[in-house]
Amino acid sequence: MSKVLKGTYNQEAVSGFDHRTAMEEAARCLLCHDAPCSQGCPAGTDPGKFIRSIRFRNPKGAAETIRENNILGASCARVCPYDNLCEEACSRCGIDRPIEIGKLQRYAMEQEKIFKMKILTPPSKKIKKHVACIGAGPASLAVAAELAKVGVKVTVFDNNPKAGGVLSYGITSARLPQKVVDQDVAAVKGLGVKFELSKEIGLNIDVNEMLEKKDYDAIFIGTGLWESKKLGIEGEQSLGVVSSIDFLRYAKDRKGVDFIKGQRVLVIGGGDVAMDCASAAVLSGAASTAIWYRRTIAEAPAQIAEIEYVTKLGVGITTGYAPTKITGSSDGLWVEFLGRDGKSTANVNVDCLVTAIGQVPRDHSNFLPGNIDAKGDIIAKKDGSTKIKGVFAAGDIVNGGKTVVEAVAGGKIAAAEILKYLGVEV
Amino acid sequence: MAVKKDLSIEYLGVKCENPFFLSSSPVGSNYEMVAKSFEEGWGGVFYKTIGIFVADECSPRFDQVNKEGLPWVGFKNMEQISDKPTELNFENMAKLKRDYPDKVMVSSIMGSTEDEWKELARMSEQAGADLIEGNFSCPQMTSHAMGSDVGTNVELLEKYSKAVTSVTKIPFIAKMTPNITSMEIAGRAAVKGGSKGLSATNTYKSITNIDLENLTAMPVVNGKSSISGYSGAAIKPISLRFVAQCLQDPELKNIPFSGIGGIETWRDALEFILLGCRNIQVTTAIMQYGYRIVEDMASGLSHWMDERGFDKIDQFVGAALPNIIPAEALDRDFRLLPKFDTNKCVGCGRCYVSCYDGAHQAINWNEKKRIPELDDDKCVGCHLCLNVCPVQNCIVPGDIIFKKGRKRHPIKAKQQYE
Ligand SMILES: Cc1cc2nc3c(=O)[nH]c(=O)nc-3n(C[C@H](O)[C@H](O)[C@H](O)COP(=O)(O)OP(=O)(O)OC[C@H]3O[C@@H](n4cnc5c(N)ncnc54)[C@H](O)[C@@H]3O)c2cc1C
Ligand SMILES: Cc1cc2nc3c(=O)[nH]c(=O)nc-3n(C[C@H](O)[C@H](O)[C@H](O)COP(=O)(O)O)c2cc1C
Ligand code: SF4
Ligand code: SF4
Numbered sequence: 001m002s003k004v005l006k007g008t009y010n011q012e013a014v015s016g017f018d019h020r021t022a023m024e025e026a027a028r029c030l031l032c033h034d035a036p037c038s039q040g041c042p043a044g045t046d047p048g049k050f051i052r053s054i055r056f057r058n059p060k061g062a063a064e065t066i067r068e069n070n071i072l073g074a075s076c077a078r079v080c081p082y083d084n085l086c087e088e089a090c091s092r093c094g095i096d097r098p099i100e101i102g103k104l105q106r107y108a109m110e111q112e113k114i115f116k117m118k119i120l121t122p123p124s125k126k127i128k129k130h131v132a133c134i135g136a137g138p139a140s141l142a143v144a145a146e147l148a149k150v151g152v153k154v155t156v157f158d159n160n161p162k163a164g165g166v167l168s169y170g171i172t173s174a175r176l177p178q179k180v181v182d183q184d185v186a187a188v189k190g191l192g193v194k195f196e197l198s199k200e201i202g203l204n205i206d207v208n209e210m211l212e213k214k215d216y217d218a219i220f221i222g223t224g225l226w227e228s229k230k231l232g233i234e235g236e237q238s239l240g241v242v243s244s245i246d247f248l249r250y251a252k253d254r255k256g257v258d259f260i261k262g263q264r265v266l267v268i269g270g271g272d273v274a275m276d277c278a279s280a281a282v283l284s285g286a287a288s289t290a291i292w293y294r295r296t297i298a299e300a301p302a303q304i305a306e307i308e309y310v311t312k313l314g315v316g317i318t319t320g321y322a323p324t325k326i327t328g329s330s331d332g333l334w335v336e337f338l339g340r341d342g343k344s345t346a347n348v349n350v351d352c353l354v355t356a357i358g359q360v361p362r363d364h365s366n367f368l369p370g371n372i373d374a375k376g377d378i379i380a381k382k383d384g385s386t387k388i389k390g391v392f393a394a395g396d397i398v399n400g401g402k403t404v405v406e407a408v409a410g411g412k413i414a415a416a417e418i419l420k421y422l423g424v425e426v
Numbered sequence: 427m428a429v430k431k432d433l434s435i436e437y438l439g440v441k442c443e444n445p446f447f448l449s450s451s452p453v454g455s456n457y458e459m460v461a462k463s464f465e466e467g468w469g470g471v472f473y474k475t476i477g478i479f480v481a482d483e484c485s486p487r488f489d490q491v492n493k494e495g496l497p498w499v500g501f502k503n504m505e506q507i508s509d510k511p512t513e514l515n516f517e518n519m520a521k522l523k524r525d526y527p528d529k530v531m532v533s534s535i536m537g538s539t540e541d542e543w544k545e546l547a548r549m550s551e552q553a554g555a556d557l558i559e560g561n562f563s564c565p566q567m568t569s570h571a572m573g574s575d576v577g578t579n580v581e582l583l584e585k586y587s588k589a590v591t592s593v594t595k596i597p598f599i600a601k602m603t604p605n606i607t608s609m610e611i612a613g614r615a616a617v618k619g620g621s622k623g624l625s626a627t628n629t630y631k632s633i634t635n636i637d638l639e640n641l642t643a644m645p646v647v648n649g650k651s652s653i654s655g656y657s658g659a660a661i662k663p664i665s666l667r668f669v670a671q672c673l674q675d676p677e678l679k680n681i682p683f684s685g686i687g688g689i690e691t692w693r694d695a696l697e698f699i700l701l702g703c704r705n706i707q708v709t710t711a712i713m714q715y716g717y718r719i720v721e722d723m724a725s726g727l728s729h730w731m732d733e734r735g736f737d738k739i740d741q742f743v744g745a746a747l748p749n750i751i752p753a754e755a756l757d758r759d760f761r762l763l764p765k766f767d768t769n770k771c772v773g774c775g776r777c778y779v780s781c782y783d784g785a786h787q788a789i790n791w792n793e794k795k796r797i798p799e800l801d802d803d804k805c806v807g808c809h810l811c812l813n814v815c816p817v818q819n820c821i822v823p824g825d826i827i828f829k830k831g832r833k834r835h836p837i838k839a840k841q842q843y844e
Contacts, residue, residue, distance in 0.1 A: 018818045018819075019844045020817075021818075031715060033716075052718070053722050053725070056692070056719060057693050057722075057726060058691070058722040058725055058729065060429070060729040061428070061722055061725035061726060061729065064429070064725070068427075119427070119428070121427065
């Protein structure tokens with residue numbers, strides 16, 4: 001019998017370091033010159049420097065470095081795909097295995113919390129400019145923090161009651177506890193950023209009006225991808241078929257998916273989202289959970305660590321099969337699959353089918369006409385500017401869906417461009 | 427924003443932006459090196475010792491001690507004083523003082539006769555040094571007229587201190603050798619000769635390892651080796667002890683002291699300050715890690731001051747010294763029993779093994795549950811178990827038991843272990 005991981009939806013998947021184990025890990029760090037790990041972080045979190053602080057017994061200094069460079073330092077410590085970022089770049093790979101940078105970052109950010117450190121405070125000098133950020137996800141939070149740091153007034157709007165975007169409504173609590181997201185959001189609030197939550201732009205507030213009325217000197221759009229891609233097959237409307245967005249959100253809101261207890265669950269997809277749906281199902285008490293993916297593991301967009309994690313939870317992954325038809329019946333759903341070879345078939349009986357084959361933006365064409373590409377993403381330059389003067393965008397809505405740290409990086413770049421546009425010297 | 431405290435402190439009348447200085451050694455031996463260290467945040471430099479004698483060095487000249495994979499627990503060197511021309515060294519010093527007027531320049535010198543000491547003192551003054559340090563402590567000089575042989579000889583210590591202080595008004599610091607039983611006696615002689623400050627320690631005479639290939643010590647110089655100076659983390663405890671003894675000496679207690687020996691972090695530096703040092707010097711940690719370690723020294727000390735509500739280093743210099751008392755004055759009325767957190771315990775049994783084989787057989791091993799069980803009557807409260815337990819905060823101080831016939835009274839115990 002294989003020993004699979006046990007846990008509940010709200011139980012953290014991995015435990016952190018204490019002073020002693022953090023020091024043991026930091027002592028493995030080679031303290032490289034021109035540290036490659038630091039170059040490996042898109043958001044410039046500077047692990048080379050903060051690990052050195054831990055090593056030289058200055059964990060508070062480590063927390064300062066992280067928070068100053070990456071406003072989502074606590075969340076990134078939990079969810080970044082380190083194995084193809086900082087940890088892949090780590091020189092120690094040439095000896096044995098990389099430093100556990102993510103875990104050291106988590107340790108440092110825990111010190112921030114334990115010692116109630118207020119690392120970022122609003123500057124005494126205020127700048128008479130007001131910027132609106134639409135969406136309260138990683139990209140917007142990064143923009144808001146960078147602007148507020150130099151004294152620009154910022155208001156962040158989000159249609160959800162909680163800030164955080166995918167961090168608060170997508171990624172499962174086992175990987176990213178809500179208190180960690182809240183810690184990051186508190187750092188943004190500590191800078192004096194105003195949040196207008198449960199306010200949907202385009203619904204409660206019109207972005208074109210915002211622009212015309214000149215209430216804001218610039219507008220940043222970081223709205224992310226919040227429409228699930230459809231399978232486009234017969235029977236998709238059947239009872240028991242749910243989208244990943246709805247499924248994960250339900251789990252976050254109610255600390256688990258109560259209706260899944262004892263059910264047979266099938267997840268379709270091969271990205272982090274599919275992995276999160278599968279782990280949420282297992283941890284919520286599903287009787288069986290399986291992932292079916294149309295390509296191979298090597299082609300799957302999910303982090304290998306996440307694939308490992310769901311496998312350890314006992315989730316089976318079948319590759320090379322795409323669904324072709326769903327039929328609802330009295331004994332659940334029947335899902336028909338066709339193999340990549342065009343010949344093999346399967347017909348699987350489950351109670352619940354979660355579709356996690358990708359996310360697309362909601363329709364933005366009404367408020368940014370002429371700036372939307374064929375996929376529905378906002379067209380923006382690398383520096384975050386769009387064709388409309390004073391309107392900037394970054395994060396998933398521009399890059400088509402990548403990672404938290406890349407959204408932060410995009411936000412930092414856009415913020416620099418916004419400051420240039422506003423004529424603010426830094 | 428990052429917590430930054432005012433770390434400035436006066437040392438022998440000289441204003442220092444912070445107490446962190448390079449100690450005299452290769453880390454401060456030319457213009458570019460010292461300039462770089464200043465840029466990275468060091469407050470001053472004890473420039474590599476200058477003599478009339480110019481050293482002729484051997485190769486290789488270093489070795490290190492490691493334990494269970496941790497390198498550089500201690501470091502051995504066979505270097506003498508500067509191997510650069512005397513004039514060039516003073517030129518560098520003058521240039522550095524000109525380009526970095528706010529950083530503190532200490533000229534470290536070593537003569538072999540009274541005249542040489544005088545000559546070097548005059549040259550230091552001309553170069554614009556803020557302070558002068560007399561190196562009475564290098565343990566591997568190729569002449570007995572110099573180095574630690576002088577530092578253990580009270581007549582020479584007094585004579586050479588007098589020689590320097592007779593030709594210059596610049597405050598003179600005598601750098602002490604730890605290769606001596608009572609540093610206070612040597613310190614008093616230097617002060618009698620006019621030294622205004624003391625610094626300690628220089629390196630400890632050592633043999634770090636015997637090489638099994640060549641059957642000599644390390645490092646191997648053409649099949650042979652010598653006894654020479656040991657520095658780095660391993661010497662900190664002994665250097666702290668020397669500092670405390672000097673500063674508790676009635677004749678030396680007010681001497682502005684500069685602490686040296688195994689300092690790597692702000693914690694190490696703070697420990698020397700808490701014993702009464704107003705200045706901190708570092709070499710080995712810089713050789714191992716680079717000048718950049720000063721960033722975390724400044725930041726870490728700032729955080730500690732912030733936690734404790736201190737605004738200036740002056741507020742806590744020497745704060746620990748009065749609490750270091752003779753063994754006969756310790757409170758011996760009680761046993762402080764260890765407390766075991768069975769939730770944290772990982773069941774390794776190390777406490778049991780150490781208590782049995784190295785202490786008082788006071789821990790019983792519960793084989794079924796794999797946990798230690800303390801026998802309160804047998805336990806003497808030595809805390810060997812607490813020191814071997816691999817899990818943080820698993821064994822912590824617990825009940826206080828007063829010995830038979832002793833009066834109960836309040837006891838202060840340490841609570842936070844790391
Ligand atoms: C399930 C899941 C798991 C993931 N796992 C990882 C991972 O492990 N590691 C990793 O690095 N990345 C992961 N990602 C990707 C990562 O979460 C995203 O790249 C990142 O959140 C993008 O940030 P963003 O700010 O661009 O958008 P989002 O996080 O999507 O935030 C956008 C916000 O804008 C709001 N919004 C949208 N339209 C409006 C409007 N009109 N008015 C007001 N508000 C609006 C949305 O409700 C949302 O709150 C995952 C994504 C998902 C979905
Ligand atoms: C390679 C090396 C060379 C040194 N040269 C000198 C010197 O020229 N003059 C001197 O006073 N001390 C010299 N020292 C001693 C250091 O200044 C210092 O007192 C000693 O190493 C202890 O401090 P540390 O543990 O921080 O290295 C030298 C030490 C080393 C390791
Ligand atoms: S690359 Fe690796 S070994 Fe080098 S500094 Fe970064 S974490 Fe340390
Ligand atoms: S040494 Fe610590 S962890 Fe090991 S058995 Fe004893 S109490 Fe438990």
